[in-house]
Amino acid sequence: MEQQRYYGRDLICTQDWERDELEEILRLARKMKEHRYSPKYTELLLHRTFLMFFYNPSVRTRQSFEAAATELGGHAQFLEPGSMRLKSSNTAGETIEDAAKVMSRYAVGIGIRILEDRIAKYGDGDEFLREYASWANIPVLNMADDKFHPFQGLADVMGMRENISEDMRGKTLLQYWGHGALARSWCSVQESLLINSRMGMNIVLAYPDGYDLDPDVIALTKKNCQNNGGSFSISHDPLECYRGADVVYSRNWMSPRAYDNGFDKQKEIKQALTHPEWICDHEKMRHTNNAYFIHPMPVDRKHEVTDEVASGERSLIYDIAENRLHIQKAVMALTMSTEW
Numbered sequence: 321m322e323q324q325r326y327y328g329r330d331l332i333c334t335q336d337w338e339r340d341e342l343e344e345i346l347r348l349a350r351k352m353k354e355h356r357y358s359p360k361y362t363e364l365l366l367h368r369t370f371l372m373f374f375y376n377p378s379v380r381t382r383q384s385f386e387a388a389a390t391e392l393g394g395h396a397q398f399l400e401p402g403s404m405r406l407k408s409s410n411t412a413g414e415t416i417e418d419a420a421k422v423m424s425r426y427a428v429g430i431g432i433r434i435l436e437d438r439i440a441k442y443g444d445g446d447e448f449l450r451e452y453a454s455w456a457n458i459p460v461l462n463m464a465d466d467k468f469h470p471f472q473g474l475a476d477v478m479g480m481r482e483n484i485s486e487d488m489r490g491k492t493l494l495q496y497w498g499h500g501a502l503a504r505s506w507c508s509v510q511e512s513l514l515i516n517s518r519m520g521m522n523i524v525l526a527y528p529d530g531y532d533l534d535p536d537v538i539a540l541t542k543k544n545c546q547n548n549g550g551s552f553s554i555s556h557d558p559l560e561c562y563r564g565a566d567v568v569y570s571r572n573w574m575s576p577r578a579y580d581n582g583f584d585k586q587k588e589i590k591q592a593l594t595h596p597e598w599i600c601d602h603e604k605m606r607h608t609n610n611a612y613f614i615h616p617m618p619v620d621r622k623h624e625v626t627d628e629v630a631s632g633e634r635s636l637i638y639d640i641a642e643n644r645l646h647i648q649k650a651v652m653a654l655t656m657s658t659e660w
Protein backbone atom coordinates (compact mmCIF):
# COMPACT_ATOMS: atom_id res chain seq x y z
CA MET A 321 0.00 0.00 0.00
CA GLU A 322 1.42 3.39 -1.10
CA GLN A 323 0.49 5.00 2.24
CA GLN A 324 2.85 2.68 4.11
CA ARG A 325 5.78 4.13 2.18
CA TYR A 326 5.42 7.44 4.05
CA TYR A 327 3.89 6.50 7.39
CA GLY A 328 6.30 7.00 10.31
CA ARG A 329 9.02 8.67 8.22
CA ASP A 330 11.20 11.52 9.52
CA LEU A 331 11.89 14.58 7.38
CA ILE A 332 15.21 16.19 8.30
CA CYS A 333 16.50 17.09 4.83
CA THR A 334 14.80 16.73 1.45
CA GLN A 335 17.91 14.93 0.20
CA ASP A 336 16.92 12.00 2.48
CA TRP A 337 13.73 11.46 0.45
CA GLU A 338 13.48 10.12 -3.09
CA ARG A 339 12.60 12.55 -5.84
CA ASP A 340 9.20 10.90 -6.49
CA GLU A 341 8.42 11.13 -2.77
CA LEU A 342 9.05 14.88 -2.85
CA GLU A 343 6.68 15.05 -5.83
CA GLU A 344 4.02 13.27 -3.74
CA ILE A 345 4.41 15.93 -1.01
CA LEU A 346 4.08 18.72 -3.59
CA ARG A 347 1.06 17.04 -5.23
CA LEU A 348 -0.77 16.60 -1.94
CA ALA A 349 0.11 20.13 -0.79
CA ARG A 350 -1.36 21.52 -3.99
CA LYS A 351 -4.59 19.55 -3.44
CA MET A 352 -4.76 20.66 0.18
CA LYS A 353 -4.32 24.29 -0.87
CA GLU A 354 -7.10 23.94 -3.47
CA HIS A 355 -9.51 22.18 -1.09
CA ARG A 356 -8.26 23.65 2.15
CA TYR A 357 -11.18 22.77 4.44
CA SER A 358 -12.48 19.72 2.62
CA PRO A 359 -13.68 16.98 5.01
CA LYS A 360 -11.25 14.75 3.15
CA TYR A 361 -8.45 16.46 5.07
CA THR A 362 -9.93 18.00 8.20
CA GLU A 363 -10.00 14.78 10.21
CA LEU A 364 -6.72 13.20 9.19
CA LEU A 365 -5.19 13.97 12.60
CA LEU A 366 -8.43 14.10 14.58
CA HIS A 367 -7.67 14.16 18.33
CA ARG A 368 -3.96 13.68 17.62
CA THR A 369 -1.16 15.80 19.10
CA PHE A 370 1.96 17.11 17.39
CA LEU A 371 4.74 18.21 19.78
CA MET A 372 6.93 21.14 18.82
CA PHE A 373 9.92 22.55 20.59
CA PHE A 374 11.78 25.61 19.52
CA TYR A 375 15.23 26.45 20.84
CA ASN A 376 15.18 29.56 18.62
CA PRO A 377 12.51 32.15 17.76
CA SER A 378 10.06 31.72 14.90
CA VAL A 379 7.07 33.45 13.34
CA ARG A 380 6.13 31.41 10.26
CA THR A 381 7.20 27.95 11.36
CA ARG A 382 5.43 27.99 14.70
CA GLN A 383 2.24 29.57 13.35
CA SER A 384 2.05 27.45 10.21
CA PHE A 385 2.66 24.17 12.06
CA GLU A 386 0.03 25.09 14.66
CA ALA A 387 -2.41 26.03 11.89
CA ALA A 388 -1.55 22.83 10.01
CA ALA A 389 -2.33 20.64 13.02
CA THR A 390 -5.61 22.50 13.57
CA GLU A 391 -6.66 22.20 9.92
CA LEU A 392 -5.97 18.46 10.01
CA GLY A 393 -8.23 18.10 13.06
CA GLY A 394 -5.48 17.77 15.65
CA HIS A 395 -3.51 19.98 17.99
CA ALA A 396 0.08 21.26 18.07
CA GLN A 397 1.54 21.56 21.54
CA PHE A 398 4.18 24.29 21.91
CA LEU A 399 6.93 23.29 24.32
CA GLU A 400 9.61 25.48 25.85
CA PRO A 401 12.81 23.39 25.94
CA GLY A 402 13.89 25.48 28.95
CA SER A 403 10.96 24.13 30.96
CA MET A 404 11.52 20.46 30.11
CA ARG A 405 14.54 19.61 32.30
CA LEU A 406 16.39 18.03 29.39
CA LYS A 407 20.02 16.98 29.70
CA SER A 408 22.48 19.23 27.93
CA SER A 409 26.27 19.40 27.66
CA ASN A 410 26.45 21.43 30.89
CA THR A 411 23.29 20.49 32.82
CA ALA A 412 21.96 17.27 34.31
CA GLY A 413 18.56 16.11 33.12
CA GLU A 414 16.59 13.70 30.96
CA THR A 415 18.40 12.06 28.04
CA ILE A 416 17.23 12.34 24.45
CA GLU A 417 16.54 8.60 24.51
CA ASP A 418 14.14 8.89 27.45
CA ALA A 419 12.47 12.09 26.24
CA ALA A 420 11.95 10.76 22.70
CA LYS A 421 10.57 7.41 23.92
CA VAL A 422 8.10 9.08 26.29
CA MET A 423 6.98 11.68 23.73
CA SER A 424 6.34 8.82 21.29
CA ARG A 425 3.66 7.52 23.72
CA TYR A 426 1.79 10.85 23.71
CA ALA A 427 1.92 12.22 20.20
CA VAL A 428 1.99 11.39 16.48
CA GLY A 429 4.97 13.55 15.62
CA ILE A 430 7.72 15.78 16.98
CA GLY A 431 9.02 18.99 15.41
CA ILE A 432 12.29 20.60 16.52
CA ARG A 433 14.13 23.84 15.70
CA ILE A 434 17.71 24.31 16.86
CA LEU A 435 20.34 26.52 15.20
CA GLU A 436 22.40 29.72 15.41
CA ASP A 437 23.33 30.58 19.03
CA ARG A 438 21.82 27.39 20.51
CA ILE A 439 24.57 25.09 19.26
CA ALA A 440 28.31 24.94 19.99
CA LYS A 441 29.52 24.14 16.48
CA TYR A 442 28.23 23.66 12.97
CA GLY A 443 26.46 20.31 12.59
CA ASP A 444 25.38 19.99 16.24
CA GLY A 445 21.78 20.99 15.51
CA ASP A 446 21.32 18.47 12.73
CA GLU A 447 22.96 15.77 14.82
CA PHE A 448 20.58 16.58 17.70
CA LEU A 449 17.55 16.06 15.43
CA ARG A 450 18.93 12.84 14.07
CA GLU A 451 19.49 11.55 17.59
CA TYR A 452 15.85 12.32 18.47
CA ALA A 453 14.81 10.54 15.28
CA SER A 454 16.88 7.49 16.19
CA TRP A 455 15.01 7.05 19.52
CA ALA A 456 11.49 8.25 18.67
CA ASN A 457 8.92 5.80 17.32
CA ILE A 458 7.06 8.67 15.65
CA PRO A 459 8.17 11.03 12.86
CA VAL A 460 10.66 13.75 13.71
CA LEU A 461 10.29 16.83 11.51
CA ASN A 462 13.00 19.42 11.07
CA MET A 463 11.58 22.87 11.76
CA ALA A 464 15.04 24.30 10.83
CA ASP A 465 18.36 23.13 12.16
CA ASP A 466 21.82 24.55 11.46
CA LYS A 467 22.19 22.58 8.20
CA PHE A 468 18.77 22.13 6.62
CA HIS A 469 15.24 23.54 6.44
CA PRO A 470 13.25 21.02 4.37
CA PHE A 471 9.82 22.65 4.70
CA GLN A 472 11.23 25.94 3.47
CA GLY A 473 12.85 24.25 0.47
CA LEU A 474 9.61 22.50 -0.47
CA ALA A 475 7.57 25.72 -0.07
CA ASP A 476 10.07 27.52 -2.33
CA VAL A 477 9.63 24.88 -5.04
CA MET A 478 5.84 25.02 -4.74
CA GLY A 479 5.85 28.83 -5.02
CA MET A 480 8.12 28.83 -8.07
CA ARG A 481 6.04 26.16 -9.82
CA GLU A 482 2.82 28.09 -9.18
CA ASN A 483 4.17 31.45 -10.36
CA ILE A 484 6.89 30.71 -12.90
CA SER A 485 6.61 27.25 -14.43
CA GLU A 486 5.48 23.76 -13.49
CA ASP A 487 8.81 22.59 -14.86
CA MET A 488 11.75 24.58 -13.50
CA ARG A 489 14.34 22.55 -15.44
CA GLY A 490 16.79 24.82 -17.25
CA LYS A 491 15.79 27.93 -15.29
CA THR A 492 18.58 29.70 -13.45
CA LEU A 493 18.50 30.28 -9.71
CA LEU A 494 20.87 32.90 -8.32
CA GLN A 495 21.51 31.98 -4.69
CA TYR A 496 22.91 35.27 -3.44
CA TRP A 497 24.58 36.25 -0.16
CA GLY A 498 23.02 39.47 1.14
CA HIS A 499 24.84 41.49 3.77
CA GLY A 500 22.79 41.59 6.92
CA ALA A 501 22.37 42.13 10.62
CA LEU A 502 21.06 38.70 11.62
CA ALA A 503 24.01 36.24 11.24
CA ARG A 504 21.85 33.47 9.90
CA SER A 505 22.48 29.73 9.89
CA TRP A 506 22.99 27.99 6.53
CA CYS A 507 19.82 25.89 6.63
CA SER A 508 17.49 27.66 4.17
CA VAL A 509 20.25 28.32 1.66
CA GLN A 510 21.67 24.78 1.76
CA GLU A 511 18.19 23.26 1.49
CA SER A 512 17.53 25.45 -1.53
CA LEU A 513 20.77 24.33 -3.20
CA LEU A 514 19.95 20.68 -2.64
CA ILE A 515 16.32 20.63 -3.66
CA ASN A 516 16.52 23.00 -6.63
CA SER A 517 19.53 21.18 -8.07
CA ARG A 518 17.39 18.02 -7.98
CA MET A 519 14.64 19.87 -9.82
CA GLY A 520 17.02 20.46 -12.76
CA MET A 521 17.68 24.15 -12.18
CA ASN A 522 20.97 25.82 -13.07
CA ILE A 523 22.47 27.10 -9.84
CA VAL A 524 24.66 30.18 -9.50
CA LEU A 525 25.94 30.56 -5.94
CA ALA A 526 27.30 34.07 -5.27
CA TYR A 527 29.01 35.37 -2.15
CA PRO A 528 32.04 37.43 -1.08
CA ASP A 529 35.31 35.71 -0.19
CA GLY A 530 35.13 34.15 3.26
CA TYR A 531 31.53 32.89 3.13
CA ASP A 532 31.95 29.35 1.85
CA LEU A 533 29.15 26.93 2.74
CA ASP A 534 29.43 23.28 3.81
CA PRO A 535 31.73 21.54 1.27
CA ASP A 536 29.69 18.31 1.56
CA VAL A 537 26.51 20.18 0.61
CA ILE A 538 28.28 21.86 -2.30
CA ALA A 539 29.57 18.48 -3.52
CA LEU A 540 26.05 17.02 -3.30
CA THR A 541 24.60 20.03 -5.12
CA LYS A 542 27.09 19.57 -7.96
CA LYS A 543 26.20 15.87 -8.15
CA ASN A 544 22.49 16.69 -8.15
CA CYS A 545 23.05 19.14 -11.01
CA GLN A 546 24.97 16.54 -13.02
CA ASN A 547 22.26 13.92 -12.43
CA ASN A 548 19.39 16.23 -13.32
CA GLY A 549 20.70 18.23 -16.27
CA GLY A 550 21.49 21.49 -14.49
CA SER A 551 24.71 23.44 -14.12
CA PHE A 552 26.48 24.75 -11.04
CA SER A 553 28.84 27.70 -10.69
CA ILE A 554 30.22 29.97 -7.98
CA SER A 555 30.70 33.72 -8.40
CA HIS A 556 32.31 36.31 -6.14
CA ASP A 557 31.12 39.24 -8.25
CA PRO A 558 28.10 40.96 -6.62
CA LEU A 559 26.73 42.25 -9.95
CA GLU A 560 27.91 40.01 -12.79
CA CYS A 561 26.22 36.97 -11.20
CA TYR A 562 22.76 38.48 -11.91
CA ARG A 563 23.05 38.01 -15.67
CA GLY A 564 20.57 35.45 -16.96
CA ALA A 565 18.96 34.70 -13.59
CA ASP A 566 15.29 33.67 -13.64
CA VAL A 567 15.00 33.63 -9.85
CA VAL A 568 17.02 35.61 -7.31
CA TYR A 569 17.17 34.35 -3.72
CA SER A 570 19.05 36.86 -1.59
CA ARG A 571 19.79 35.78 1.95
CA ASN A 572 22.46 36.42 4.52
CA TRP A 573 24.46 33.58 6.00
CA MET A 574 27.15 33.46 8.66
CA SER A 575 30.79 32.76 7.84
CA PRO A 576 32.36 29.32 8.39
CA ARG A 577 34.40 30.90 11.22
CA ALA A 578 31.28 31.79 13.23
CA TYR A 579 31.75 29.05 15.87
CA ASP A 580 35.55 29.20 16.08
CA ASN A 581 35.65 30.73 19.59
CA GLY A 582 32.03 30.28 20.62
CA PHE A 583 29.26 31.86 18.56
CA ASP A 584 29.97 35.58 18.42
CA LYS A 585 26.92 37.07 16.72
CA GLN A 586 28.01 40.69 16.97
CA LYS A 587 31.38 39.94 15.39
CA GLU A 588 29.64 38.13 12.51
CA ILE A 589 27.24 41.02 11.97
CA LYS A 590 30.03 43.60 12.06
CA GLN A 591 31.95 41.62 9.45
CA ALA A 592 28.89 41.12 7.21
CA LEU A 593 28.08 44.83 7.24
CA THR A 594 31.48 45.60 5.67
CA HIS A 595 30.01 44.34 2.36
CA PRO A 596 27.23 46.87 1.59
CA GLU A 597 27.51 46.19 -2.16
CA TRP A 598 25.99 42.73 -1.54
CA ILE A 599 22.33 43.74 -1.62
CA CYS A 600 19.65 42.73 -4.09
CA ASP A 601 18.26 45.95 -5.59
CA HIS A 602 16.29 47.09 -8.60
CA GLU A 603 19.41 48.11 -10.52
CA LYS A 604 20.94 44.64 -10.22
CA MET A 605 17.60 42.95 -11.02
CA ARG A 606 17.64 44.82 -14.37
CA HIS A 607 20.50 42.53 -15.44
CA THR A 608 18.42 39.39 -14.95
CA ASN A 609 15.98 37.56 -17.16
CA ASN A 610 13.15 39.60 -15.55
CA ALA A 611 13.72 37.46 -12.47
CA TYR A 612 11.37 36.70 -9.63
CA PHE A 613 12.55 37.37 -6.09
CA ILE A 614 12.28 34.75 -3.36
CA HIS A 615 13.25 34.72 0.31
CA PRO A 616 12.24 32.44 3.23
CA MET A 617 11.55 35.42 5.54
CA PRO A 618 12.02 37.13 7.91
CA VAL A 619 13.51 39.57 5.38
CA ASP A 620 16.33 41.82 6.56
CA ARG A 621 15.17 44.73 4.41
CA LYS A 622 17.73 47.34 3.32
CA HIS A 623 20.51 44.79 3.91
CA GLU A 624 19.66 41.60 2.03
CA VAL A 625 17.25 43.32 -0.35
CA THR A 626 15.65 46.71 -0.93
CA ASP A 627 11.98 47.35 -0.13
CA GLU A 628 11.39 48.00 -3.83
CA VAL A 629 12.39 44.44 -4.76
CA ALA A 630 11.03 42.64 -1.66
CA SER A 631 7.61 44.27 -2.06
CA GLY A 632 7.72 44.49 -5.86
CA GLU A 633 5.43 42.73 -8.31
CA ARG A 634 8.01 39.98 -9.01
CA SER A 635 8.37 39.09 -5.33
CA LEU A 636 6.97 35.70 -4.28
CA ILE A 637 7.71 35.98 -0.58
CA TYR A 638 4.14 35.92 0.70
CA ASP A 639 3.01 33.09 -1.59
CA ILE A 640 5.95 31.03 -0.40
CA ALA A 641 5.28 31.85 3.26
CA GLU A 642 1.68 30.69 2.76
CA ASN A 643 2.89 27.49 1.12
CA ARG A 644 4.73 26.52 4.29
CA LEU A 645 1.27 25.71 5.72
CA HIS A 646 0.19 23.52 2.81
CA ILE A 647 3.52 21.69 2.56
CA GLN A 648 3.52 20.97 6.29
CA LYS A 649 -0.06 19.72 6.19
CA ALA A 650 0.91 17.39 3.37
CA VAL A 651 3.97 16.01 5.18
CA MET A 652 2.06 15.60 8.45
CA ALA A 653 -0.70 13.72 6.61
CA LEU A 654 1.79 11.52 4.74
CA THR A 655 3.90 10.65 7.76
CA MET A 656 1.29 10.57 10.56
CA SER A 657 -1.85 9.21 8.86
CA THR A 658 -2.70 6.51 6.33
CA GLU A 659 -6.04 7.99 5.33
CA TRP A 660 -4.93 10.62 2.80
Ligand code: CP
Nearest residue numbers: 378379380381616617
Ligand atom coordinates in the same frame (compact mmCIF):
# COMPACT_ATOMS: atom_id res chain seq x y z
N1 CP B 1 11.19 30.93 7.20
C1 CP B 1 11.06 30.65 8.51
O1 CP B 1 11.38 29.53 8.95
O2 CP B 1 10.52 31.64 9.25
P1 CP B 1 10.50 31.68 10.85
O3 CP B 1 11.94 31.75 11.29
O4 CP B 1 9.73 32.91 11.21
O5 CP B 1 9.84 30.45 11.33
